[in-house]
Amino acid sequence: MNPIVELAEVSKTFALGRGSRRPQLLHAVSDVSFSIAAEETLGLVGESGSGKSTIGRMLVGVYPATSGRISLFGRDITGSGGKANLAAVRRRLQFVFQDPHAALNPRMQVGDAIAEPLDIAGGLDRRTRLARIGDLLDMVGLPRSSAERYPHEFSGGQRQRIVIARALALKPDFIVCDEAVSALDVSMQAQVVNLLMDLQREFGLSYLFIAHDLAVVRSVSTRVAVMYAGSLVEIASRKALYENPLHPYTRALLDAVPRVKGAAKPRQMLQGEPPSLIDPPAGCRFASRCPLAEPRCRVETPKFRPVGGDHHVACHLVA
Amino acid sequence: MSESNILEISGLTVEFRSGGRWITAIRDVDLTLAPRQCLGIVGESGSGKSVTALSILRLHPAKSTRIASGRILYQGRDLLAVAPGELARIRGSEIAMIFQDPMSSLNPVLTIGEQIGETLRIHQGLNRADALAKAVGLLDMVRIPDARRRVAEYPHRLSGGMRQRVMIAMAIACRPKILIADEPTTALDVTVQAQILNLLRDLREELGMSVILISHDMGVISEFTDKIAVMYAGQVVEQAVGDGLFDAPMHPYTSGLLRAIPNIDRDVDRLATIPGSIPDAARMVPGCRFHPRCPEALESCRSEAPAMIDLGGLRQTRCPPRAERQGMIGGRS
């Protein structure tokens, strides 16, 4: 199948202390490549601060990539002509934020908030616009009367549905869900996740689903990618990733999941410090904390390579 | 009642003004916290967890809130009655709070170093340089890499999880006696989450700090807390010590919550939900507040508002049918 999202060796650096004479560079994302097919959900998990949101934001054009190539629906949004290509596909992209409190303007009625993408695209008369708002509210399971209320009158879960309704307004093909359900309780989380999956089935949506809750990721994703300190360390189908994790970091991650009534076996906590992103260490970025690290891990960067089927890993010790 | 509790909330009822009327957000909440104890509060969105937590430090918007009844005894003093100046001193230095939404609680135009430093300067009288040095130490403690170089960053330049850790650093800066943590680790990956929870555990040991942990992650609650209160529609509906809650939930709502936990050990495509939604606080249902969604509801549940039933062993529930069944089983054996 043709991928609708494709990243090839994408990197992103931010300048720290812009005022000073010698600004330092923070390597937030380094050489990341992956793709997402139509109607697929790629789960993206990993260390806090490892660059997941930065990738999500690059995919919708909030941040330009520092290097590498990003194509959306077959159009290159990096490089020359990137701006025009991004403008051409903008309608097909959307983003759902983590914090439903910050994602809605407190002074805008819910109806206007939902209709914002429609208003920006323009060309709807009042009555159609209103009908569309009503449909969107139906779709996310909120009463139509919500349109005239303000965000503070809704609970966190309801607000997240409003944010999702806004994201659906222009019938996008690809949505980045940046911890879209993290702020929700389990029951609401389940409702929103089910909603996202129903919408996927109905409209053929694709998602990049960024989250920390590995159980939720398991239930929504087709494939799962794992990041550590700006690099992609493993990517596999969900079954392979959860049942046969290969990278030591993925294993540590799965091992650290807190469980009701304690862990099945005593847990190995990760020791050591996460690496600096300002002057990243040579070799594997996980080496400073990896229980399996060998001398060569500290000098030679492991290649991200296939290890059978669509399972890819970046680790020297995986055969 | 008991001398050994550092915090005792009793009969707490909080109302918000809406549509010209006062609407009850939480009613008759009773909770206690012993030194070094960790109390977990779980419950659906909108069930009143944050309202309860914010009441302890009287952090509600004054204009539209009133505490209709109740007492919050902290070391024997009623926090609802202490003078504002005294309350300001207690806030931050003795009772600290980690707020649910880091972005709206951090000032976007101050660097994180300035913000952590400010707390230290106010409560511990440190000078600017010392405060900054200590801020770096705190950022290290919450595992922010390159803390020394990142202390001068503005909040929006940090990742979501880093902001949350900045909030945690601010809250533990003054080594409080009680830490109220409202969803403190939702933006963290599980390895950092484990480190932060270990850090809090160490602080409990070292300083005798007590913690109120609000979370919807049942795994976190189960691993980290020693007492759990389940809230629904503004009331505490079940309380338990230890794993009892997970072994044998004594309220159908708790059972529903446990069923809705996604399973990490299997591929499932549809998550279980609790059908229906939490009742509107302005039109509270009569009887048991959970009855419209309860698969086990009896006729009596629709009309009689159940009181808290003590089951012994520090176990309490607001569900009479379940309590009765438990009693029957107990009677037979």
Next chain:
Amino acid sequence: MTDAALDFATDPPTWRHRAWKMAIRLFRHRSFRIGFGITLLLVVVATFGPLLVKTDPTAMQMRFRFRPPSERFLMGTDGFGRDVFSRFIYGAQLSLWIGLWVAVLSGIAGTFFGVLSGYVRAIDSLVMRVMDALLAFPPILLAIGVNAALGPQVHSVIIALSVSYIPRTARIVRASALVVRELDYVQAAKISGASGLRIVWRHILPNSIGPLLVQLTFVFAYAILAEAALSFLGIGPPPPTPSWGNIIAEGRDYAVEAWWIMLFPGIGISLAALGMNLLGDGLRDVLDPRLKIEG
């Protein structure tokens, strides 16, 4: 729920409907009502007072210098034997006019520069440098300059004061803009392709309005007072023309012996400031959906 949904589907709310609802909410707000009452009273006095009060505010009657308030001179007389009551009534117009224009003009310009520097990061430091320079520039000198250019008239005062209040207003708006621009809802709008203008208009301005309104009520009161200082220096409308500011300025030397000269215009200014303040408070509360007072 469904009933509301039905109405809503058949009868979409128009902007007129919204404005009407807003007006209803405003008038249900107590401080707005009081502020509105006070302001209305002053405006009526300023507009119709001069038609009713026949005494010439500039007529000097040396026989009646420094008369305390009495039945004949309700607010007493000043050092030239002019009737303070008549001066108060005639002066109201000028003072309120100046206060209002200065608040409006510095509000508009301050908002413009505040948004510009808060939202367009590239020119932030440039705009703020200019604002700092303006803030450091003595307003008196500015006023003298404008006065020299335009002549001694009301416009000179309004322009000079408006310009000197721009930096403060701009700073307040900039602070809000800096906060709001980083919030997720602005990001969301950008992702949907919103123009800078739309973001400013729909997101940044509505969320800056609270502090802005408070600031402008202060500007209003300060402007009325500052006009007095300027008229003392011979800037603006020449002295016989009464304004609350210059009545106070002229009465200052006799504050103890002839307290009534300063007292009444002083009360007038306080009342106007209070009225504006309450009006602004009400407006701020009603514009903030989170503080909804009624349903």
